[in-house]
Structure formats: structure tokens, C-alpha cells
Amino acid sequence: MEKQLTIKEKKSLVIKFVGDSGDGMQLAGNLFSDTAAVLGNDLFTFPDYPAEIRAPHNTLAGVSGFQVQIGKEKIFSSGDLCDILVAMNPASLKTNLKWIRPGGMIITDSDAFNEKALEKSGYQSNPLTDGSLDVYKLIKAPVSSLTRESVSHLNVSARAADRCRNMFALGIVTYILNQSKETTFKFLDRKFGSVVTVLEMNKTAMSAGYTFAENIENLEFTYKVPKATLKKGVYRNISGNVATAWGLLAASERSGRPLFLGSYPITPATEILMELTKNKSLGAKVFQAEDEIAGICSALGASFAGSLAVTTTSGPGLSLKSEAIGLAVMTELPLVIVNVQRAGPSTGMPTKSEQSDLLQALYGRNGACPVIVMAASTPANCFYYAYEAAKISMEHMTPLILLTDGYLGNGSELFRIPKVSELPDISPPLARANDKNYKPYKRNPETLARQWALPGTEGLRHRIGGLEKTDIDGTVSTDPQNHQIMVKIREEKVKKVAESIPLQKVEGEKTGDLLVVSWGGTEGSIKTAIREMQRVGKSISHAHFNHIMPLPRNTGKILGSYKKVVVCELNEGQFIKYLRIEHPGIKYLQYNKIQGLPFFTDELIDKFNQLIEEDQS
Amino acid sequence: MINNRISPSEISLTKKDFMSDQMVKWCPGCGAHAILKAVENVFPEIGYKKENFMFVSGIGCSSRFPYYLNTYGIHGIHGRAAAIATGVKVSNPGLSVWIATGDGDSMAIGGNHFIHVIRRNLDVNILLFNNRIYGLTKGQYSPTTPIGSITKTSPHGTIEHPFVTAGLVMGAQGTFFARVLDSDIKMMSEVMSEAARHDGTSVVEILQNCIIFADKAHSLVTDRELKEDYQVHLKHGEPMLYGKNREKGIQLKGTKLQGVVVGLNGVEMEDILIHDQYEKNPGIHRMLGKMEPPDLPMALGVIRSAEYETYDDMVEIQVESAKETSEIKCMDDLLNSEETFEIK
Secondary structure (H helix, E strand, C coil): CCCCCEEEECCEEEEEEEEECCCCHHHHHHHHHHHHHHCCCEEEEEEECCCCCCCCCCCHHHEEEEEEEEECCCCCCCCCCEEEEEECCHHHHHHHHHHEEEEEEEEEEHHHCCHHHHHHCCCCCCCCCCCCCCCCEEEEECHHHHHHHHCHHHCCCHHHHHCCHHHHHHHHHHHHCCCCHHHHHHHHHHHHCCCHHHHHHHHHHHHHHHHHHHCCCCCCEEEECCCCCCCCEEEEEEEHHHHHHHHHHHHHHHHCCCEEEEECCCCCCHHHHHHHHCCHHHCCEEEECCCHHHHHHHHHHHHHCCCEEEEEECHHHHHHHHHHHHHHHHHCCCEEEEEEECECCCCCECCCCCCCCHHHHHHCCCCCCCCEEEECCCCCHHHHHHHHHHHHHHHHCCEEEEEEEHHHHHCEEEEECCCHHHCCCCCCCECCCCCCCCCCECECCCCCCECECCCCCCCCCCEEECCCECCECCCECCCHHHHHHHHHHHHHHHHHHHHHCCCCCCECCCCEEEEEEEEHHHHHHHHHHHHHHHHCCCCEEEEEECEEECCCCCHHHHHCCEEEEEEEECCCCHHHHHHHHHCCCCCEEEEECCCCCCCCHHHHHHHHHHHHHHHHC | CCCCCCCECCCCCCHHHCECCCCCCCCCCCCHHHHHHHHHHHHHHHCECHHHEEEEECCCCHHHHHHHECCEEEECCCCCHHHHHHHHHHHCCCCEEEEEEEHHHHHHHCHHHHHHHHHHCCCEEEEEEECCCECCCCCECCCCCCCCCCECCECCCCCCCCCCHHHHHHHCCCCEEEEEECCCHHHHHHHHHHHHHCCCCEEEEEECCCCCCCCCCCHHHHCCCCHHHHEEECCCCCECEECCCCCEEEEEECCEEEEEECCCCCCCHHHCCECCCCCCCCHHHHHHHHCCCCCCCEEEEEEEECCCCCHHHHHHHHHHHHHHHCCCCCHHHHHCCCCCEEEC
16 A cells, blocks of 8 residues: 655755765666756755765775756755765765754665774764754665565675665655656666666666655655746757757857867866767867877867867866966967866866966966956856857957856756857957958957958968067067067957956945955856845845956946945855956955855855845945 | 879978077077077978968977977977877978977976877977976976986986987887987988988987087087097998998897997998888987997987878878768767757
């Protein structure tokens, strides 16, 4: 007989899968998310894994996690604290207990809480039995033994059976969230379809987990997150790194300039390189270089030869590329440099996110060396900002740094699929064959962009390089006046980009008590906090910047319209330094977090309330 | 079969088609002037359209080269010419790409790019001006400066073992290596033609004299009195003979090359090695590349020219095959591929 359980409807719900590095938590998380997406929820995911590929078994260092927030409304982040924590071993429970909401649900593999594993993770007593988890709804599932039992008829080794523990756990979650197993099975068919036994094992283990959950005695209720009311259209789940790669491919198609990527593997940017190598059928040429410098130098060569040239990297790689960025500035060639930021300095925390490369992007080169700087702010909008980056760089014949970060790159959300024909036109200023008037540094007076004369074209042979050149003719020159003119032109050319980018938007009132300023990957968490405060009538507005160098034309006006301006960043205060230079005379306040973690809604709300209240007292 | 995708010229070209209007600013007497002359001689004869030539350089005296020739050109940054050229050639395999570089540019700061471009066998031609010194910074030792040399940064003599360019190139799996003297424009021109015809990375090491900071650095090989005994000019299919009356030859004895005199100690003409530059096994080529006076003559001419697939050709083949076989023909296909769902 089936039990009738209460179903709790939730507007949104955060679930986190954690376990040992080899426990398949990323797969379980991805399958759960894809299923939720197909069933109509909005979502935002974030994988959280250690830098080590396989740290020692059952240790705190080896814990790998995958967090996802699903919702019936638009979701802007992967959430702060989770409602459901799936912990496959003691170490993962220990490191993640601080991320669970009071009273939340914990699903564990009770078989994994043996003496040895408890000791390795530093537990003095078994948390499943010592009462320390009494404030949570604890589900102790003998996942290991039941998984083995469920697949015993398939005559597989215990080791192989253990690889399906993640599916057993997913089965429990599927039942508790009232999701359909069959939807997940379709994904399993696609993933393991060619290996019948593996497919069968995974499905069997998942079904066993589902059945186990149906029979949990003390389960009081299950959850349901209703379908989201999203704008009509076709959607897919996409990570920031894949969206970046696709935005560049789309720009290549629309501009008619073939894509060339020169890149060297580096966490957390490698996925862009891997994604583009898959897309040779769209004409993308991908060169895995011998180092970061060769990555950018090859891209610069490809740019000279007429490609939409891109190099992708993370912080330390950007440092190595600095000199070549200078060459791109001097030769006035288009080049998109994508920096998926991570926590620095030096090797820092490669798998953790931070916004601390902003000043390097703006100023980190020898000489006066201005480049255009932009920042994407959600996994899905990486597509549009990568597209726009390529457009601006080519149309203005200037290198451009696009900043994303590990949180955006690895995180994913639903992406409403656009039609490529509806994206803005891209018109690179190509020089015409045999143009008698062609000069290497003759410029379009509106943009100051020079023309792009591709090798192989008749009548346009010319030389450029890192030595200072005369304006217009482009011959080598050390003339003092000419150098001053050229330095000014290069600066002016970047400033003029402000005329072709959109005005800065503000969410909320146009004047008021508090303006929150942010940029890049923090948009989701800050927007969530601000919407909550606006809902209860607070006078708070939000300006989130995606265009950084140059800033939108109306930036000064916006910043001057509020009693207080607070700049929130995941660094020690870099954008605020830049704003003080570009828009002095405003009393900026700042709120910073440098922990390799995103902002949490609660801490933001506390801070903003405090700032508003100080004002009133 | 390796595809060469560079379009030929429909009209015949002359030296004038490539001469630049810029003032050449190398020191009077510098070997680089002769290299420029040789290139001006060779380019019209190669037969490609003049717009299809492209020169890339790094930094150093050698690297001013692109400014002195009327082709497309980039004067890059120190050591990175090979990396820049890689992007040029992969982006447009229809270009004949040439690199002008030096011993410091390619074997010190740019060593990494140098060995990797060679390993990949990208179809580019590298003119390596080896003057065994840093000239543009006024006389510091380079990776090819002989051990013990007194320079501005080695007042007590260098304590570094120099690279032998041929050894480095063939160690990096080079498919083409030639060595010439800057004083021999004829051989330089012939070798550059061969380099242009070779599909893959061609390295032409030019023993160049820096008259200011390392004058006579190659004098053991170039000296009028000694050169007959200290140079062997290699020609494919011909015996490796040298000496005033071509009475000497190179013989393989055991695992070593030896200089012998034909007719002496029972050595006969058939004992002398016949040069096979197209041999894929690099064993003999490596030994030839390492020969040095006074024990053996220095090998000049094309030492190795072996046929291997080129990187740029394989890139094209993969792209063409993906275009034919993939279901994803345009960006809209990719955006809508795999798992999508519709909200109505």
C-alpha cells in the first residue's frame, strides 16, 4: 500500500550533492539538473570540486560537490544554503554541514560511516548516531549495500556496483522532489546507451533508490517545485564556458571572419578550448599552444591574417600574455582575450572564483597600453558578451579583454536559444584590394579604427610591428611629437567605444538612499538580495556593470544620483579604485569578500540594511 | 601526400617586386645585407604571387628584416616569431610564411616556440641568422657563443656549453635543416629555394658575421687558408668530398663519421658516404650536423629534407572532414543540438 505524503510546494529549492572525488557527484548533479530543466524548472548550477583530481580516499581534501538551485521563478544564483544535502561519506558531510539550512534534509550513505572513514575525516563519534544531527531531517540510507544488492543479478564486481551509488542517491532525491525517473532515464540512455550493462546497472540502482525512498518510515513530506513561468522559446542548460565558446562561434559566422583560438590549458578556462575543438565543422581552427605566450602570439598572427582571433586563459596566463597584448595594441589588430578569473595571486586557489584581475586587465602592461575591458555576468550572458566582445574588437581594431570567472564558467543556467540572424551585424573594416589610398594607419574618423588589410590581398602589402609608427603611413618612427600623437590616438580610440555601447541600466528607482554598484560574476547574488529588499519597500537600486573600459556614457550621472553608493566586489576593492579615477567626487563605500566564494544573499541584505539605517539615524 | 595551398603567380616577377623603399639600417659590412640580397634573388623565382609572401620576425638585428622587403610583414616581440607565424599560417595556409630570427631570438628567449614549431612541422621557412652574439644590445654572449668567449657579460669567459643549431633542430624532430655562410650568396640562394620547396618547417642556419661585436666568429670555417679543409658542401646523391683537390671524404666507420683521404690507407671512392638528404632516419643527418673543425669539416648545404605531414595541412584536412561529416552545419544547428526544450 502506498503512503500518502504531504507535498510541500517550494518557490525554489537548493540541493547539493557531495562525496569523494570518485563518487560521481558531478554526474548525479548534472542528471538532476537536466531532468529539472526538462520538467520546466528554472535553474542555476555550480560544481565545486578540489584542485586535486583524486585526493586520498575519504579525506576532507577529496570532497567534490555539485550545487543546484531550481525554481518556479527566474533563478539568479546557485543559492547560498541548501535545503537538501546528499552526503556520500563522512568527509563530505563534515565539510558541507555549514552550507545546510537549519532544519534542512540530509541524505547519507550510512554504510560509508564506518570507523575508518570517520577517523579519516576527524570525527570522534558517528554523527549519524550521536545526536549531533538532530536539528536536521536525517535520512540514513544504506546506499552501498542496497546498491550492490540491487545489481547483483547483473553479475558485476562489487567495485563496478559501487560506481552506481550516485544513481541510488539520485533515485532517493528524485522521489523526494516528485520528479519523474523516466526523464532521467532518457539522459542515461544517451550517456551509456552503447554500453548495455552499464546502462542497466545505473537504471537499476536509481530505481532501487527511488523504491527505498517510497518506503522510508519517518519521511513526513516530499517537495515539489512547480514549473517556472519562463518567456516563450526554446531553452537549454548552458555553462558560462560553453556559452563563451558559442558566442565567439556565432560572431565568427556573422562577421564572416573564421575563428582562430590559440590557447593553453588552464583551470578554470580550459573548457572553452575543449568546446571549440569540437566545432571544426563550423570552420573553427583551434591551436593548443606550447605555452600561454604562444597562445596569444599565434592568435595575433591569425588576426593579422584575417581571423577572428581569440586566446583564453585565467589570471596567471593573463600575466604571461601581457607583452603580446602590448603588441596587439601597437599593431592595432583585433584580438579577444578571455580571462576566466580565479583566486590569486600566483597559483592561488585555481578552482575558486574571484574578481581580482580587474586592475591587471585595465593597467597590467608596459607603456600606455589601453585595451577595451568587458565582463560577462551570468553563465548564459557569456554568450552575448563574447559575441559583443568580438564585434567591438573587430569593428574598432583594438584588443579586448573579456572577464568572466570560475563561478560563471563552471556554473550553468537556462539559456533561451537565440536565432543567429537576430544578433547584431558585425562589420569589420576590411581594406579593399588594390586600394590606392590604403595606408596602414589611416583611420575611420568616427571610430579611429585603422583598416584591416589581409595578407594575400593584391595591392595592400605593408609591415607593422611593435616599434612606434608614424600616424597614417605606419613607418618606424622615434619622432617625439608623433609618439605623443599616437599615444593619445590609442587612448582616444578606446574611449570612443563608449559611443557604440548601450547606456548603463539601473534596476530600481533613479534616485534614492542607496545605489549598489557591482560588475561581472556577482550579478545574480546581488540582484537576488536587492529584489528581496525592494519587495519590502526599501529605497535601494542596483547598477551592474558589464562595460568597464570604457564605462557607459551615463555612468557619472547615475553615480551622482543617490545619497550613498556602495561598490560590492569579490576582491579587495579594484572597481572602486577605478571609479575613483574615472568619476572622482563621489563618496564611495565598499563591501568586499575575498574567500573564493560568491556573495550570500543574507550577508548582502544585512550590509545594505545597515547602510540605509545609518543614514536615517 | 602533402598539399601545398599557396597560389602561383601568373606573371613573372623580378627582384624589384620585393625591394622596399625603406633605408636599410644594418651596420656596413654586416652579413645581414647579403641575406637580404639572397632573399630578393630567390623570391621572384619561387613562383608564388607576390601578395602571398609574409615575413614574421622577433627582436634583434635579424628581426628588422621585414621592414627591408616589400611583402606583408610583422615585426613581433622577442622570441615569439615562430608563435606569431603559426597563427598566420594556420589561419591562411595560402601564404608562404618566412621567419627572420637570430640565435638569441630563437634559441634563448624563444627556445620553446622554436622547438615546438619544428616538432609540429608547420610549413614555414626559418632564416636563422647565427652570429653567435647579441648584437642589438651591443655584445653579450648568446646560446651559440663558444665556451670561454670573452663578451660584455662574460669578462672572464663564458662558462656555458653552446647549442649546435643542427642538433637542436634535429633533436626537435626537424624535417629540414640547411647551413650556409653569409659570404656565399649563391649557395644561400639555392638553399633558400630548396627551403621554400620543402613542405614543413625549413630551418636555414646562416653563419653570419657580426663585424662589430663578434667579428670572425666563424673564421675557422670561413678562413681562406682553411676553408677547403674545413668545409664540406653537401649535394644530394653525391659523395661527401672536400679538400683542395676534393681528395678528402667523409666515411662512416663503426658508429662515427671520419675524415679520410681517398687512396690512402686503402680508402676507396666507394667508402665515401653519398649524401641522401631525403632519408627519413635522421642518424647520419644528425652526425653531419654536428661535425666541426678541426676534427671534421663543417657540413654546408641542405643536410636534411625529409617528407612528413605538415601541421597546417592536417588542420585543413580535419576541418574539411568535419564540415563534410558533421550534422552541425551552422551556428543555429549547434545552438539547437542535443538537449533543448520548448516553453509555449
